[in-house]
Amino acid sequence: MVMELYQEPTDIRVPVELGPRSYEVRVVTGRVDEFGRFVRSALASSWSGRSCRLAMIVTDSNVAGLALDSAYRADLVRVGIEAPSLVVPPGEGSKCLARASWLYDELVQAKADRHTAIIALGGGVVGDLAGFLAATYARGLALVMVPTTLLAQVDSSVGGKVGINHPRAKNLIGAFHQPLGVWIDTETLRSLPDRELRCGLAEVVKYGVILDAGFFAELERQAAAILDREDDALRRIVARSCRLKAGVVSRDEREETGLRAVLNFGHTIGHAIEAVAGSGGASSFQHGEAVAVGMVAESRLAHRLGWIGPDVVDRVARLLERFGLPTTAPGLDPEGLLQAMGLDKKNRDGRIRFVLPRSIGHVELTDAASEADVRAVI
Ligand SMILES: NC(=O)c1ccc[n+]([C@@H]2O[C@H](COP(=O)([O-])OP(=O)(O)OC[C@H]3O[C@@H](n4cnc5c(N)ncnc54)[C@H](O)[C@@H]3O)[C@@H](O)[C@H]2O)c1
Ligand SMILES: [Zn+2]
Helix, strand or coil: CCCCCCCCCCEEEEEECCHHHCEEEEEECCCHHHHHHHHHHHHHCCHHHHHCCEEEEEEEHHHHHCCHHHHHHHHHHHCCCECCEEEECCCHHHCCHHHHHHHHHHHHHCCCCCCEEEEEEECHHHHHHHHHHHHHHHHCCEEEEEECCHHHHHHHCCCCEEEEEECCEEEEEEEECCCCEEEEEHHHHHHCCHHHHHHHHHHHHHHHHHHCHHHHHHHHHHHHHHHCCCHHHHHHHHHHHHHHHHHHHHHCCCCCCCHHHHHHCCHHHHHHHHHHHCCCCCCCCCHHHHHHHHHHHHHHHHHHCCCCCHHHHHHHHHHHHHCCCCCCCCCCCHHHHHHHCCCCHHHCCCCCCEEEEEECCEEEEECCCCHHHHHHHC
């Protein structure tokens, strides 16, 4: 019998088309030895490539503890780039002006100039902080993203939004600063805690619902392999997610046409849940978990408006459950949630814009949902 061998691509290239700011996302498994060459060619696409001898690796102490920075540094040195590490504490608290200020001091100390590149090695916190540093130091340094959480690989590293938090508002201080390249090695996901993996999967499911019914069905079929962290499955879903996000970003780079808003599916109610439940403590929700609940609630809203049948709501909920994500948030004060969405008593006729599914793979922006509709689904 002749068996046809279907080989999964082990090295996937996803272009992000942004005219002169275009770049490539590379998705591989276990290829640290290719990293230096990737950085060299990414830098060569801009003037800073000509003489880059110094790159600063910005990472957090968890990721540094995995010795990823030394592995990447060794390969950068091989292609003639010195790459010292700047290590920040892990967690959202590092996305602050004080930490950015410390990083500026370190860059000055290292005599960094516009021929210095920034390598953001870590999750979304490191990506946003290091990206902000790259956007602002010396009016802009070359940036290469090396995301190491699933959330960062499928979401924050692609699209060019960088920034830090203000004590009163998340992501308030920031910029659009596209990287010159994004290097994703799914091997880094092996050490990721389960809960972090699940949170990334919530955003992956989101891409299926908003843009790609075929991808959604693939996630249903491949759920076991994904949860087992099989390399082929991870590369495929990461690459597909990046492709989908890149497609949106390339048509609305700076969130001006409204198209990028489709990425907010699940986030209107999700953000309210995060605000009410808080992000610390036992009953708290991480972002991906809140978005999972938000996607189910917003699907119910679409059902209420007659846009989709109950079977579609079920499919979304079942896939999220399969990935170990919550689909309800019992015990949260509905008034608090409405208030967090700006729909409280003071604002009776208030309408909010939601991104809601018309079917799996297709969403529309609408303000058709009334306060009573929202109340009914939460
Ligand atoms: N810029 C954007 O477009 C965008 C989009 C979505 C989210 N974000 C931002 O991303 C941040 C959240 O990102 P996140 O979920 O990656 O959080 P994170 O960066 O805090 O990472 C989560 C945890 O995993 C650890 N970690 C990272 N890589 C690891 C690995 N390979 N193995 C083991 N542990 C590892 C980190 O040290 C951290 O403790 C938020 O600040 C959010 O605002 C930005
Ligand atoms: Zn999100």
